[in-house]
Amino acid sequence: MIDLERYPRQITLRNGVTLVFRPMCRDDVDRLWVFFQHVPPEDKMYFRQDVSRREVVQHWADTLDYDLVLPILALEGGRVVGDATLHRQRTGWKQRVGVVRVQIAPDYRHLGLGTAMVRELRHLGEKSALHYLMAEVIEEQAAAARAFEKMGFVRAVTYRDFVNDQKGRIHNLVVLLYRMSSSPDDPVI
Amino acid sequence: MAGTDYRCPHCGAELRGDMRKGGSRPGGTPGCPYDGLAYSALRAGHDAIYFGPWRRIDAPPTEIRRGYHRIGRHLDAIGAELAGRDLPAAARDLDAALAALRAADPREERRDTLRFMDNALSYAHRAIDDLLHEKGLPPHQPMDFSEWYDVVEVPFRDEW
Numbered sequence: 001m002i003d004l005e006r007y008p009r010q011i012t013l014r015n016g017v018t019l020v021f022r023p024m025c026r027d028d029v030d031r032l033w034v035f036f037q038h039v040p041p042e043d044k045m046y047f048r049q050d051v052s053r054r055e056v057v058q059h060w061a062d063t064l065d066y067d068l069v070l071p072i073l074a075l076e077g078g079r080v081v082g083d084a085t086l087h088r089q090r091t092g093w094k095q096r097v098g099v100v101r102v103q104i105a106p107d108y109r110h111l112g113l114g115t116a117m118v119r120e121l122r123h124l125g126e127k128s129a130l131h132y133l134m135a136e137v138i139e140e141q142a143a144a145a146r147a148f149e150k151m152g153f154v155r156a157v158t159y160r161d162f163v164n165d166q167k168g169r170i171h172n173l174v175v176l177l178y179r180m181s182s183s184p185d186d187p188v189i
Numbered sequence: 190m191a192g193t194d195y196r197c198p199h200c201g202a203e204l205r206g207d208m209r210k211g212g213s214r215p216g217g218t219p220g221c222p223y224d225g226l227a228y229s230a231l232r233a234g235h236d237a238i239y240f241g242p243w244r245r246i247d248a249p250p251t252e253i254r255r256g257y258h259r260i261g262r263h264l265d266a267i268g269a270e271l272a273g274r275d276l277p278a279a280a281r282d283l284d285a286a287l288a289a290l291r292a293a294d295p296r297e298e299r300r301d302t303l304r305f306m307d308n309a310l311s312y313a314h315r316a317i318d319d320l321l322h323e324k325g326l327p328p329h330q331p332m333d334f335s336e337w338y339d340v341v342e343v344p345f346r347d348e349w
Contacts, residue, residue, distance in 0.1 A: 010325045016269045018325075110326055118279075119322050124275040152315070154284070 001067060002128045010076070013111045019081065021120060024071035026061045028080070032073070033057045039105055045165035046138050072120055074113060081105040084117035086124050086133075096131035102144070114147045121142035122151055122178060130181040138163065139172035153178045166185075222334050227324055231270060231317050234263045236312055236331045240338030244303075250295070253302065257295045260309050262292065267316050278320035294314035 007020035036044075036051035049056050060071070067090060074082030087099040100121045104114045104151065125133045135153055137144045151156070153176035162173040223229035242248055242255025264286050271279055287311045293305030318328040 009321070012325055012327055014330070016328045115328070116322060119319065122278045123322075125275075126281075152285075181277050181284075 002070060002124055006068070007072075011116055013108075013113055013116070015111055017111070018077065019113070020075045021072055021117075022075070023066060024061070024064065024073050024083075025065065027059050028073060029061045030055070031075075031078060031080045032060075032083065034084065035105060036103075038105060039103060039127060043103070047142070047166075053062040056123065072117065074108075074117060075175040078145075082113050084121050084130075086121050088130070096129075098130045098133045099127075100124050100126065100133050100135050102135075102147075109143070112123055112146065115150060118147055118151045120151075125178070126180055126182075128171065129182055130180050132180060135176045135178075137174050137176070138165075139174050145174055145176065148176045148178075151178070191316065201292055224339055228270070228317060228320055228329075231263075231320070232329050232334075233311070234259075234266055234339065235314055235317060235329065236334050239314075239331045239334065240262060243306070243323060252304075254295050257275055257290070257293060257302075257306060260286075260306060260313070261289055262311070263313055270320060271316070274322060276319060279316045279323075282312050282319060286310075300334040 002015070003078055003173045004023055009017050011021055012018045027165075033051075033054050039051070044051065050095065053058065060069075064071075066090060070086040072084045072086075073080050074084075082104045084102045085100065087101070089095045089097075098121075100118070102114055102117050102121070104117070104124075122133065134155070135148050137148070139158065145155075156177040157175050159173040159175070161170045164170050219232075221229075222231045226232060233248060238256060238259050241256050241259070242252045248256075264283065264313055267286075271283060285303050289305045292342075293309060295302050295306075307329035314329065314331075319327060
């Protein structure tokens with residue numbers, strides 16, 4: 001179990017704006033739904049679920065289990081401006097692999113928030129005895145890939161013509177891995 | 190920039206250049222661009238190396254060796270700051286920096302020496318940013334202090 005005593009915590013961005021990082025709670029449904037409504041269509045195309053539907057976000061809130069999915073929200077006052085999630089499995093062959101996803105509000109990009117959220121996920125991953133963090137991005141999401149690489153993620157593989165967006169177009173999928181300090185001595189990357 | 194190395198009387202940072210450039214304070218003491226900032230000595234130590242003469246394309250071997258040893262002292266200072274703290278990600282960055290520096294030993298005159306030194310400094314920067322993040326502060330931006338140094342390159346900025 002990850003120790004969440006560090007939350008809520010304040011994070012100051014390069015432009016001087018101070019945000020609060022904290023785990024999502026059941027009361028966050030509407031503010032998270034509003035956040036996703038403002039995500040640009042080109043970003044929404046790559047989402048796994050239709051986050052424009054409130055019931056999808058409501059379902060996340062109803063089934064919150066931080067040991068499986070830990071969503072960290074970045075809030076400016078009552079507004080969600082960033083969402084970073086750490087996905088884990090309790091059992092099975094991937095129980096030492098955490099999957100990370102990050103989404104930043106358009107007006108909060110280019111301020112270092114994405115990097116700060118990846119840094120936060122890296123800290124949480126180290127605290128949860130994982131061996132690897134894994135991030136998947138579409139090759140066109142170059143800024144996101146660079147933010148992960150800046151924090152030590154390494155491009156492990158690129159699957160050519162592998163995934164489709166919501167309009168059916170085919171894209172390359174880039175898988176990035178971050179090797180945790182508790183990973184085996186003989187790394188895959 | 191003409192000038193010599195000196196130590197900031199306020200924060201203890203190792204600086205290089207004209208100490209008058211930071212402006213004067215009441216009492217005639219020289220200013221320091223890092224004064225009052227968290228981890229000021231680590232920031233200044235990083236930037237003195239980052240903007241240092243070893244990164245010039247025409248850097249002589251003596252400057253490269255000086256840069257190498259300066260990175261070593263800088264990593265020692267980061268290690269002292271991390272000692273006793275439970276920050277495994279930062280410790281991992283420091284380990285990576287030390288490994289890169291070991292690979293860079295300039296006495297061997299290897300072709301990759303400068304690249305390894307650059308990698309060591311990048312990992313060191315990340316460890317400093319890890320420390321700043323734990324205080325809720327934004328990452329250190331060397332370019333914010335570039336006017337104090339002879340800038341030899343324009344570094345990458347966050348886009349995300």
